[in-house]
Amino acid sequence: MQPTPLPDKVLSRGLLDVLIRAGLIAILVISCYQIFRPFLDLMLWSMILAITLYPLHGMLRGRLGSDARAASLIVLIAIAILLIPVYLLGDSVAESIQKSITVIKNEAFHIPPPADSVASWPLVGATLHGFWLQAATDLTGLLQKVAPQLKGVSLTVLGKLAGVGIGFLMFIFALLIAGIFMAYGANGSHSAVQIATRVAGAERGPQIAELCTATIRAVAQGVVGIAFIQMLLVGGGFVVMGIPGAGLLALAVLLLGIMQLPATLITIPVIAFVFATEGATAASIAFAIYTFVAGMVDNVLKPLLLARGVAVPMPVILIGALGGMVTSGIIGLFIGPVLLAVGYQLFWQWVDDQPEAATPAADDQQPT
Structure with missing residues (x-):
C-alpha cells in the first residue's frame, strides 16, 4: 500500500510556520544584542x-x-x-x-x-x-x-x-x-560547561570550556604578567640610575609590553641619554647591559608562559594575541587567542574524526 502524499498546501504551511518562527527568533536575538551592546x-x-x-x-x-x-x-x-x-x-x-x-x-x-x-x-x-x-x-x-x-x-x-x-x-x-x-564562580563554571555542552555536544563541550578558561589565563600570564615583570626590572634600573621621569618610563614599558611592542623603544633611547650625559663609565656600561637584557627578557619568558597549561601550540596563541590586538584592541588580546585556539582544536578534532578506510571483501578480490 503506497503512502498518501501530503498536499502542497500542508507542506507550504509547515514551511511558512518554520520561516515565521526563525524570523521571530532572529528579531529577538538582534533586539537582545542591540540592548546588550553598550555593556558588551x-x-x-x-x-x-x-x-x-x-x-x-x-x-x-x-x-x-x-x-x-x-x-x-x-x-x-x-x-x-x-x-x-x-x-x-x-x-x-x-x-x-x-x-x-x-x-x-x-x-x-x-x-x-x-x-x-x-x-x-x-x-x-x-x-x-x-x-x-x-x-x-x-x-x-x-x-x-x-x-x-x-x-x-x-x-x-x-x-x-x-x-x-x-x-x-x-x-x-x-x-x-x-x-x-x-x-558565584562555581555556578558560573557550571553554566559555562552547560552552554558549551549544548553547543558542541557532551563529549567536546567540557573540553572547549576548559580550553577557553586555560587560554585566557595563559594570555594573562604570558602577556600582562610578563609586561609587569619587565616593567619592574626596567623601572628598577631607571630608578637606581636616577633617570628623570623613571616612573613614567616604566609605565610606558608596561603599556608597550601589553601592546606586544618591544621595550627597546624605551630602553635604547634611555641608554643613549645615559651615555650622552654620563659618558662611558663603568656604571653607565653596566646600566646599559642590564637595561638591554631586561628589555629583551620577554623573548625568553613568553615561550615559557604563553601556552602554559593549554593544549594548543604556542604559535597559535601568539598569533591569536597579535591578530586580536590588531583587529580589536586590548580586549582582542584575550578574545583572539581564545577564538583561534577553539578553532584550532575543533579543526584537528574534525581531521582526526575520519571514518575507517573500507577494506575490500575477500570474495571481491580478484585472484592474481
Missing part, C-alpha cells in the same frame, strides 16, 4: 578578569572561609594597585605643570639661538632655522602665530586623555563586576 566590552572585561583571578580567589577562600570575602579582598587590592600609580602619575604631571608656569612667570625660560650650520641642513634646514630663530627672539609672537594649530593639537590630546579616563573607569567597574562573578 564591560562584561567581556569582567569575565576575563574573573577567569584570570579565580585561582587566587580559590586560595583566599580556603583561608577566609567565604566566597564574598575573598572576592571583595581581591577587588580592593586590585583597585588600590591601580589607583596608586595613577595618583603618582597625576602628582608628577601637576608638579611639572606648576614648575613650567613658575618658569614662564619669572621669565627664566630662554631658548638659545640656532647655529648657522642648521640652515645648511638638507630639506628642512632653512625652515627649521627660521622657526628656531623666531622662538629664540620672539617666543610670544611665535606662540600667537601657531595658536590655531596648538588649539587643534590640545583638543586632540584632551580627547585622548578623556578616553583614557573613561577606559580607566570602565576597568574599575569591570573589576567590581568580576568580583561578583568570582563570588
Whole structure:
C-alpha cells in the first residue's frame, strides 16, 4: 500500500510556520544584542578578569572561609594597585605643570639661538632655522602665530586623555563586576560547561570550556604578567640610575609590553641619554647591559608562559594575541587567542574524526 502524499498546501504551511518562527527568533536575538551592546566590552572585561583571578580567589577562600570575602579582598587590592600609580602619575604631571608656569612667570625660560650650520641642513634646514630663530627672539609672537594649530593639537590630546579616563573607569567597574562573578564562580563554571555542552555536544563541550578558561589565563600570564615583570626590572634600573621621569618610563614599558611592542623603544633611547650625559663609565656600561637584557627578557619568558597549561601550540596563541590586538584592541588580546585556539582544536578534532578506510571483501578480490 503506497503512502498518501501530503498536499502542497500542508507542506507550504509547515514551511511558512518554520520561516515565521526563525524570523521571530532572529528579531529577538538582534533586539537582545542591540540592548546588550553598550555593556558588551564591560562584561567581556569582567569575565576575563574573573577567569584570570579565580585561582587566587580559590586560595583566599580556603583561608577566609567565604566566597564574598575573598572576592571583595581581591577587588580592593586590585583597585588600590591601580589607583596608586595613577595618583603618582597625576602628582608628577601637576608638579611639572606648576614648575613650567613658575618658569614662564619669572621669565627664566630662554631658548638659545640656532647655529648657522642648521640652515645648511638638507630639506628642512632653512625652515627649521627660521622657526628656531623666531622662538629664540620672539617666543610670544611665535606662540600667537601657531595658536590655531596648538588649539587643534590640545583638543586632540584632551580627547585622548578623556578616553583614557573613561577606559580607566570602565576597568574599575569591570573589576567590581568580576568580583561578583568570582563570588558565584562555581555556578558560573557550571553554566559555562552547560552552554558549551549544548553547543558542541557532551563529549567536546567540557573540553572547549576548559580550553577557553586555560587560554585566557595563559594570555594573562604570558602577556600582562610578563609586561609587569619587565616593567619592574626596567623601572628598577631607571630608578637606581636616577633617570628623570623613571616612573613614567616604566609605565610606558608596561603599556608597550601589553601592546606586544618591544621595550627597546624605551630602553635604547634611555641608554643613549645615559651615555650622552654620563659618558662611558663603568656604571653607565653596566646600566646599559642590564637595561638591554631586561628589555629583551620577554623573548625568553613568553615561550615559557604563553601556552602554559593549554593544549594548543604556542604559535597559535601568539598569533591569536597579535591578530586580536590588531583587529580589536586590548580586549582582542584575550578574545583572539581564545577564538583561534577553539578553532584550532575543533579543526584537528574534525581531521582526526575520519571514518575507517573500507577494506575490500575477500570474495571481491580478484585472484592474481
